[in-house]
Amino acid sequence: MNANAATSPNFDHLFRERKPFGAAVSARGLVRSFDNKDVLRGLDLYVPAGQFLAIVGRSGCGKSTLLRLLADLDTPDAGAVLLDDGLDRRANTRVMFQEPRLLPWGSVLANVEVGLGAAGKAPGGRERARETLKAVGLGDRGDEWPAVLSGGQKQRVALARALVSRPRFLALDEPLGALDALTRIEMQQLLERVWLKERFTAILVTHDVAEALTLADRVVMIDEGRISLDLDIALPRPRRRGSVDLAVLEERILSQLLREDANAPDYVI
Ligand SMILES: Nc1ncnc2c1ncn2[C@@H]1O[C@H](COP(=O)(O)OP(=O)(O)OP(=O)(O)O)[C@@H](O)[C@H]1O
Ligand SMILES: [Mg+2]
Incomplete structure (x- = not known):
């Protein structure tokens, strides 16, 4: 018998029973530039109601910029963001950062x-x-x-x-980035628990590919101002750390990240 099955709660019934409370988030043609540097270059993204989306990418690729636009903390130079049913974004969105x-x-x-x-x-x-x-x-x-x-x-x-x-929409920018490894895992479990209960739409920016794969229904990667990878993570929950399925996906995402890094311009020292 799988020891994990005996100790881990099974969350599947929550998926079936609860109607998503979250609001779909859609972004069309987002452009954002700083000092003539184009950070987002016409980015499109649709996040269905109640989905848990993780955003990954190299440092400086525009993850926080995108999240700030989605959460209405910043205004795009072009393009638009909408919550479904025409809901007011300020009233229905909350944001969590790395610092409390x-x-x-x-x-x-x-x-x-x-x-x-x-x-x-x-x-x-x-x-x-x-x-x-x-x-x-x-x-x-x-x-x-x-x-x-x-x-x-x-x-x-x-x-x-x-x-x-x-x-109805929770935006998370590296909220667990400053925590030690064990506390981080406990917080991931807590986040998953409350999300399964409340079913808000969650968009998590993280550097940690394993964290993205543990928590998210879908992982997108940003590169050159657009989405360069969009992967559905159709694995049952709660996910088992160190499982082969997660390792295969992690390898796939990391190798794409490293490839993109190799294409980045060399630093001149
Ligand atoms: N308010 C700002 N003024 C000027 N430049 C900015 C501003 N905000 C972001 N940038 C620039 O936009 C680019 C993307 O920044 P952003 O913070 O979105 O990256 P990130 O992907 O979240 O990086 P990290 O993983 O390091 O947090 C960077 O080059 C950054 O310097
Ligand atoms: Mg950031």
Whole structure:
């Protein structure tokens, strides 16, 4: 018997039972330049409702630039981004970064409530914040200051703050990049759990190809301002680290990344 099967929860039923709550994100012809350097050159991307998409690519290829445009934190020079049903992007999108960006003068609970905006004052706001804090495993830490938390715990608070308003689109820019290897794996599992429960559309920028393959339904790679690889990851969840299937896909993505690197201009020292 497979030891993993006995210890790992099986999430498949969640897929079947829950209707996606996420909103589809579509980007058409995105162009973004800085100082006459074209970073995105007419990029098209459609992310169906509830999909978990990972974006990979060499450092500086434009991953964060793209995510900022998708999340309405920046405006394209040409092209457009839409959420389906004409939903307002600001109201329905939350972003999580590598740094937790917590307010040092607010309690942990108050930091989560920030994610509710004005709705935090409405009846039930505090209760919702408490529930969300519990969902990230910090139900008993609400009254403490952020300064006493570990790096991983601070990122959990940042995740709770991002999720408390039940966004339909969650944009994640290397949110686990600063964590140690074990905490990172625990956070990946947490992220997968909450995504399976809430079924928001998730777009994760990551340097870590193994992380992309563990979490995502689909991996896209950016090169030369466009999508250079678009791969569906049709493996059952939860995925087993070190499995042959994941290793084969990882090799394929890494070899393309390295090929693209070889084509990059030489650095002059
Ligand atoms: N506000 C800005 N002003 C000027 N140049 C910028 C700005 N934002 C991004 N760039 C440039 O655009 C390019 C892409 O940057 P971006 O941050 O999107 O890369 P990235 O793929 O996220 O890289 P990394 O993996 O290192 O985070 C880089 O050359 C960067 O210097
Ligand atoms: Mg970046």
